[in-house]
Amino acid sequence: MGNVQDRNGLGYNNRLMVDVSIIIVTYNTLKMTKECIDSVIQMTLGLKYEIILVDNNSQDGSRDFFSCDSRIKYIYSDKNLGFGKANNLGAKHSSGKYLFLLNSDTLLKNNAIKIFYDYMENSDKQIASCGCMLVDKDNNYIHSYGDRHTFANSLYEWLIFPITHKLRLETGLKKYFNPNAVDFPIEVGFVTGADVFLRREVYENYGLFDPDFFMYYEDAEMARRWQKAGFKNIVIKGPSIIHLVGASNQKKPLYRRAMVMNSMFLYFQKDRGKYSVALFKIVFKTLYIITFVLEMPIQNGTICERLKHIKDVIKI
Numbered sequence: 001m002g003n004v005q006d007r008n009g010l011g012y013n014n015r016l017m018v019d020v021s022i023i024i025v026t027y028n029t030l031k032m033t034k035e036c037i038d039s040v041i042q043m044t045l046g047l048k049y050e051i052i053l054v055d056n057n058s059q060d061g062s063r064d065f066f067s068c069d070s071r072i073k074y075i076y077s078d079k080n081l082g083f084g085k086a087n088n089l090g091a092k093h094s095s096g097k098y099l100f101l102l103n104s105d106t107l108l109k110n111n112a113i114k115i116f117y118d119y120m121e122n123s124d125k126q127i128a129s130c131g132c133m134l135v136d137k138d139n140n141y142i143h144s145y146g147d148r149h150t151f152a153n154s155l156y157e158w159l160i161f162p163i164t165h166k167l168r169l170e171t172g173l174k175k176y177f178n179p180n181a182v183d184f185p186i187e188v189g190f191v192t193g194a195d196v197f198l199r200r201e202v203y204e205n206y207g208l209f210d211p212d213f214f215m216y217y218e219d220a221e222m223a224r225r226w227q228k229a230g231f232k233n234i235v236i237k238g239p240s241i242i243h244l245v246g247a248s249n250q251k252k253p254l255y256r257r258a259m260v261m262n263s264m265f266l267y268f269q270k271d272r273g274k275y276s277v278a279l280f281k282i283v284f285k286t287l288y289i290i291t292f293v294l295e296m297p298i299q300n301g302t303i304c305e306r307l308k309h310i311k312d313v314i315k316i
Helices: 030-043 062-066 083-092 112-121 151-166 200-206 218-228 253-271 274-294 303-315
Strands: 004-006 018-026 049-055 073-077 096-103 106-108 127-132 186-188 195-199 232-236 241-243
Touching (some): 018 030, 018 112, 030 049, 030 062, 030 106, 030 112, 049 062, 073 083, 096 200, 112 127, 112 195, 127 200, 127 218, 151 253, 151 274, 253 274, 253 303, 274 303
Parallel strands (some): 018 096, 049 073
Antiparallel strands (some): 096 195, 106 241, 127 195, 186 232
16 A cells, blocks of 8 residues: 555554544645544534544645644555555554545535434434535535446446437436435445545445445445445435535546446456456446447547547446
8 A cells, every 4th residue: 555654653453442533635636635534523523533634645735734733643655555545544544443435525514424323323223324415505405315236227327328318208317316205224235435424344344345446436336335235325304514516626527437447347246246347347338338429529638538448438
């Protein structure tokens, strides 16, 4: 994992357990991360907690700033570990009865962590994790959970939904939002990695994020692994969290799309047999490239970027 700087140099496993360990990963998002931490401290009441900030080799002054912040445990990595590995690193330094994985581009608007804590304390022990309905800066509900990924719903998501959405036949993808969900809590395939509140014993017995994933789909794979062990993932009502979607990820759209696709194939390799995945990849990439070429004039990026994207998809 590279050199890791622990600001305090303490052995956290020897410290008294707290109620919740809040783990935040940052990468060149100093201002946003500070605002996230400030919101946690301002809103969180009624429990003992610790904030663990894992810095993925930021070069924007984050190291100088956060290494002096006595409110947090600051862990600096000398390379970008990716989202999953960085959270895993934070978890190793945690001492909480529960872990709360929180994106750096979020803001707590109420005592959300205490609400999660109280729910889990009084819930079925087979509930591994819970999350909430996230909102954007305009208070509109946004991606907060998803169904289990399948070959069929992935083909629909990538190849059919973009067309129906452009034709205004659909406004949202049902895979990630159930408009009929009114009676919370609801069981879901996975809680988005932006706000996962989970039991420590689940982490210790069944692991956190698979290190093979650099970014994307790691939350779905983790939840699927827990489900196979007999656990459930839940979305509850009550916690209020703003997620500034995409604010912490400024990658070019086509480059990001290729990264997401690569992670999708890796997810299926973990969840399905290799022969069925190999067939799915052939079908998916063939249909995707045909669709992409037909829509080339309206795709994002320069001609060179679009051609490179096709080559990248073929190589995946």
